[in-house]
Amino acid sequence: MSKKKLILAVLFIAIALFCYKRWDAWFGNPPEPGYDIQHHPARVLLTVGPSESSRYVSWQCDSVRQPGWVDLCDTLGHDTLVYETMGQPFRSRAGVAAYFSVLLDSLKADTGYRYRIRVGQDTTDWMQFHMPPASNNFSFLYFGDVQDEVDDTAFDSLLPNIMAQNEDASFLLFGGDLIERPMDKYWEKVFSSLSSYAYTYPIVSVPGNHEYLKGVTRTLEERFPLVFPYYDMEAHDGNALFSFKRGDARFFLLDSNKDFWRLWSQRMWLEKELSACKERWKIVVLHHPIRSIKGSMNNWVVKQFFDDLVCKKGVDLVLQGHEHGYARFNVDSDSSKGMKEPLRLVSYCSRKDYMLQFHGDVAKWGTDDRYFQRISISGDTLSLSTFNSSLQLYDKLRIVKSQDHRQLVDEGKDIPEKIRVSDWFRANKKAKRVQEFEKNIEEWRRKNR
Numbered sequence: 098m099s100k101k102k103l104i105l106a107v108l109f110i111a112i113a114l115f116c117y118k119r120w121d122a123w124f125g126n127p128p129e130p131g132y133d134i135q136h137h138p139a140r141v142l143l144t145v146g147p148s149e150s151s152r153y154v155s156w157q158c159d160s161v162r163q164p165g166w167v168d169l170c171d172t173l174g175h176d177t178l179v180y181e182t183m184g185q186p187f188r189s190r191a192g193v194a195a196y197f198s199v200l201l202d203s204l205k206a207d208t209g210y211r212y213r214i215r216v217g218q219d220t221t222d223w224m225q226f227h228m229p230p231a232s233n234n235f236s237f238l239y240f241g242d243v244q245d246e247v248d249d250t251a252f253d254s255l256l257p258n259i260m261a262q263n264e265d266a267s268f269l270l271f272g273g274d275l276i277e278r279p280m281d282k283y284w285e286k287v288f289s290s291l292s293s294y295a296y297t298y299p300i301v302s303v304p305g306n307h308e309y310l311k312g313v314t315r316t317l318e319e320r321f322p323l324v325f326p327y328y329d330m331e332a333h334d335g336n337a338l339f340s341f342k343r344g345d346a347r348f349f350l351l352d353s354n355k356d357f358w359r360l361w362s363q364r365m366w367l368e369k370e371l372s373a374c375k376e377r378w379k380i381v382v383l384h385h386p387i388r389s390i391k392g393s394m395n396n397w398v399v400k401q402f403f404d405d406l407v408c409k410k411g412v413d414l415v416l417q418g419h420e421h422g423y424a425r426f427n428v429d430s431d432s433s434k435g436m437k438e439p440l441r442l443v444s445y446c447s448r449k450d451y452m453l454q455f456h457g458d459v460a461k462w463g464t465d466d467r468y469f470q471r472i473s474i475s476g477d478t479l480s481l482s483t484f485n486s487s488l489q490l491y492d493k494l495r496i497v498k499s500q501d502h503r504q505l506v507d508e509g510k511d512i513p514e515k516i517r518v519s520d521w522f523r524a525n526k527k528a529k530r531v532q533e534f535e536k537n538i539e540e541w542r543r544k545n546r
């Protein structure tokens with residue numbers, strides 16, 4: 098055998114061994130443990146509908162195809178309407194459960210509603226929600242990845258504290274990786290964490306990679322669109338895409354987990370939606386940061402498909418997650434036209450921290466905490482405040498619009514950054530990785546002194 102052939106053979110064996118070792122990490126799914134299904138209507142979720150005056154309700158009950166109903170009336174008990182639907186059994190890897198959804202439409206602005214769910218002889222207690230007033234001024238909450246383990250209770254206790262201070266939130270928006278894995282026990286965990294907020298406030302989420310089943314081709318596990326029925330996967334060639342209007346803002350939900358050959362149709366959809374958008378504020382939400390905070394080649398494909406489009410089409414804000422660090426990017430602007438690109442934000446609300454390379458043109462970083470945002474739109478101004486898990490203000494800014502001019506006002510730069518290796522990272526990563534992260538932080542400090 099020639100020397101060249103020998104090198105090629107060794108290289109081939111080395112690559113094969115590497116693929117064999119990494120196969121499960123790339124393509125494998127841990128088995129889903131068996132689970133008991135809900136025999137009564139449970140896991141009720143309220144979410145947005147296709148119009149501002151509509152709401153979807155989804156729930157789970159039993160495992161067979163059978164009818165279910167929602168009784169709806171206003172809080173004074175007037176005008177009870179009955180909506181009928183049919184349960185859709187879904188077989189996961191470890192069991193079968195039936196999912197239901199109903200679209201409540203023609204709801205009146207600034208009106209309180211009561212509703213209950215019936216399946217067979219079972220009826221839930223009455224639940225309530227309030228439709229927001231017909232105003233362009235509103236606030237919502239954004240959470241990056243949560244993906245808690247079953248035994249993690251931090252978000253369970255944090256959420257009521259957050260909601261006590263944000264009762265006026267129009268909805269709660271999640272940036273994907275809401276669950277740790279597509280398994281019943283993690284869905285149970287999410288509903289337990291959301292508690293009564295799941296059926297009181299509209300809950301909205303884009304899919305993250307943890308909602309996917311891995312494989313040579315990744316697949317969004319069907320439980321996700323069954324829980325969030327605003328996704329019409331068939332209408333979008335299997336992509337989880339949705340846009341909805343609230344006041345003078347429109348939200349565009351993307352599915353950045355798809356293999357690259359599926360992202361082209363998402364780009365075309367986004368371009369069409371942005372071109373047709375009549376609302377003043379445009380907010381794009383996707384799981385993978387268009388500009389990574391971990392490395393210049395991370396999410397390279399996502400960047401190629403969406404980065405120019407969000408600039409060209411005047412998107413104001415891009416909300417992202419996945420990389421388990423907090424980063425608010427700098428915004429390119431000039432005095433005549435103001436912001437030439439959207440404000441890009443990466444956030445997370447998880448106990449997991451990933452190592453940061455401090456890559457990217459970032460105005461403010463954050464580590465070792467759970468973060469969330471309160472975002473308010475009031476006429477010409479979008480205000481964004483980031484809080485940590487102690488509900489302390491961590492970052493703050495405003496985008497102010499006047500005709501074609503957008504100006505970013507940074508009110509958060511003087512709030513100290515929290516940059517350190519978390520206890521979770523030390524406990525879960527190898528010593529070499531911890532040292533590398535510490536070194537990255539040292540270098541970042543040196544440069545920013």
Ligand SMILES: [Fe+2]
Pocket residue numbers: 242274305306307384418419420
């Ligand atoms: Fe992720």
